Amino acid sequence: MRGRFISPLEIPMPSTVGSTPRIALYPGSFDGLTFGHLDLIKRGCKLFDRLVVGVAANSRKNPWFTAEERMEHIHLCTAGIPNIEIIQIEGLTVKAAVDHGAQFILRGLRAVSDFDFEFQLAIMNHEVMPNVETIFLATSPEYIFLSSSMVKEVWSLGADVSRFIPQPVLEAFERRRAAGA
Numbered sequence: 001m002r003g004r005f006i007s008p009l010e011i012p013m014p015s016t017v018g019s020t021p022r023i024a025l026y027p028g029s030f031d032g033l034t035f036g037h038l039d040l041i042k043r044g045c046k047l048f049d050r051l052v053v054g055v056a057a058n059s060r061k062n063p064w065f066t067a068e069e070r071m072e073h074i075h076l077c078t079a080g081i082p083n084i085e086i087i088q089i090e091g092l093t094v095k096a097a098v099d100h101g102a103q104f105i106l107r108g109l110r111a112v113s114d115f116d117f118e119f120q121l122a123i124m125n126h127e128v129m130p131n132v133e134t135i136f137l138a139t140s141p142e143y144i145f146l147s148s149s150m151v152k153e154v155w156s157l158g159a160d161v162s163r164f165i166p167q168p169v170l171e172a173f174e175r176r177r178a179a180g181a
């Protein structure tokens with residue numbers, strides 16, 4: 001009997017055949033959560049059984065918001081997504097991945113400028129913890145030039161950034177300005 005063509009859509013995903021759930025850690029500073037971050041979160045939640053968003057506590061980027069505030073921003077903007085967990089990362093990202101049962105690290109790639117750093121990071125993480133694979137998602141085209149640092153810079157100079165960051169984050173920006181920071 002000739003074999004029937006099986007569409008890739010008919011092949012069951014591992015999670016649906018009772019194997020280990022696929023868990024990814026999406027680490028970052030998220031200091032000024034943008035619609036670019038949220039796009040990656042939503043796409044990651046569709047790809048994996050569980051997405052753990054890891055907020056780096058010790059960011060070298062001189063953050064505007066505490067890790068708790070950044071976690072709260074993500075929490076407010078992802079209400080209704082059932083398979084998301086938000087954690088704080090203190091030390092090594094790969095260790096946080098293993099501690100939370102994640103087999104994958106999810107990162108976003110925007111322009112070529114992201115590539116060199118992300119490539120080095122992925123290779124180093126693989127050296128440290130070979131069982132954890134880094135997965136890259138290309139940015140959605142509308143967010144290709146969107147970064148937290150750029151948004152903070154233009155906001156400081158008086159630009160309207162409501163197209164780039166969700167309302168709870170915009171309100172946090174405004175509170176920060178009202179406090180004279």
Ligand code: ADP
Binds near residue numbers: 147
């Ligand atoms: P980090 O300080 O670790 O780079 P960021 O908060 O700047 O943290 O970014 C976290 C992750 O989100 C990174 O993988 C980054 O490439 C990705 N990212 C940030 N902005 C965008 C965007 N506009 N589109 C796609 N991915 C993005």
